[in-house]
Amino acid sequence: MDELEQTILDYVIDEYIEDGEEIGVESPLISAGIVDSFSMVSLKTFLERRYKISIPDDKASPEAFDNVKSIAQVVRDILG
C-alpha cells in the first residue's frame, strides 16, 4: 500500500465505517453498501481539496470508486 492509498483508506474508515468493521484497500465500498452515491460526494470532495484536483463526474463512477485501490488510480491518473 502506498501513501496515497493509505491516506484514502484512513479517510474512508473515518468517514464511513461504523462499529469497528475492518476494511482494506480492496474491500468493496459501494457494492457492499458502505458508501452510497449520496455519501460518496464527501469522499470526492475530500480528494479534490486534498490534492487540488477536479474529478470529472465520468471518472467518479460507482465502479471506479468501489474500492480504495481503484480510487487511488483515479487520483493518480488525474495527477498525471
Next chain:
Amino acid sequence: MAFNKNARDHYNGVLQDIKDNGLFKEERFICSAQDADIFVEYPSGAPQKKVINMCANNYLGLSSHPEVVKAAHEGLDYRGYGMSSVRFICGTQDIHRELEANISKFLETEDTILFSSCMDANAGVFESVFNDQDVLIADRLVHASIIDGMRLCSALNESFKHSDMEHLEKKLQTYQDKRFRCIVTDGVFSMDGDIAKLDEICRLAEQYDAMVFVDDSHASGFLGKHGKGTHELKGVLGKIDIITTTLGKALGGASGGCVSGRKEIVEMCRQKARPYLFSNALPPVIVTAANKVIELVMSTTERRDKLEENTKFWRKGLQTAGFDLVEGETPIVPIMLYNAKLSQDISRDLYQRGIYAIGFFFPVVPQGKARIRTQISAAHERHHLEKALAAFTEVGKKYDILGKGKKEITEMYGL
C-alpha cells in the same frame, strides 16, 4: 407509438429481476376509510377481511375524523372542487392564505408556503435558496425526497454519519469558506423512529454560522408538549430556519406539504420554487379540512396525549413479550427481524390473525436490517393494542424469536 419488442422485453426483464430478488411491491386494497379497523382485500380477489391497522401514518387519528370530513365538505360546497390554476395565476383563495398563516402560528415560524406534497416542498426549497457557493450538510439517513431535492440544487451535497455530532462539527469546520452552510436533517427518522438531536444541532449551527433545515413530517402534530414537532420537544422553537412538513400523515393524512420558517426563505420559494410555480394549487377540500386539523391540534392536546399513552403501552407490551425493538419514544416502533424473508413471513402470519403490519427490507432499510415497523395512532383503543399484542406474541412464539437479539435471530434465520 414505437414501444417495440426490445423495449417490452427489456422492461419485463427488469421487472422479473425485481421479483426474483423478492423486492416486488404489491398494493393491498383497503375497502374502507383509513382508521384503526380497516377492511382489506388481500391477495387481490380474496374476500374482505377486517384487520387492525398497525402501519398507517395516521398518528392523530384525524384521517377520518368527523369534524375534518365535515370541514372538507364545507370546502367543497363553498369553494368548489378544483382550482384549475397554479397559485400565482388564479389558484390562491382566501383559505390558502389562511392555512399558511395557521401553520405559521402552530409551528411558531415567520411564514409558510404550501406545496402539493412534502416531496414537492423538499424538491423545491434547496434550489430556490442555495447555489454553488453554499454547502448542504445532511444526516446520512434523511428521507429520499430530501436527497432528491439536494441533488436538484447546485450547492455542494455533503453528509454526516447518522446523528453523529462530532462528525457534523468536523464538516462544519471544513466548510467555513463557503458562503452559506445549511445543516439538513429529519426531525424524526421514519425507519428507526429516532429523534434528531436538534438542540445540539442548533448549538453547532450557532457556533459555526450555519442554517438549520428540518423535515418534520413524522413529528408535526404530536411531538412536543403541544404537538408542534421536534423543535418544540428539543426546546428550539423559533431557531429552525427551514421546516418542511406534510399534511399527509398526522395532520389529516390527505395530501399537501409546506416550507415554513424565515420569511425571506418562504418568499424565495414563492418566487422561485419550481413545484410551486409549475404545479396546480391544493384543492379547497384539502385546504378547509387542513385548517380544521390545525384548529383541532391547537385547541386541545387530547389526541397527542392519547397517542403518547398508546405508544408507551405498546412499547412496554412488546418489550415485556421479548421482542427486539429499536429503543425510542416516538410512535414509530420497529420490531427488528434482520432477515427479509422472516419479516415477510411474520407479516403474513399477523395478517392471518387480523393484524395489518408490513415487513420492511432492503432497499427501504439497509441490508440485514429487515423489520416490521409498527406505527401507533390515537385512533387505536386499548382493545386494539391488546389484540395486536396477543397476535404478535403468538407469532413471536411460533418463530421462536422472543427474548432473542440480533445474534440469535440471525443464527436461526440468516441475514
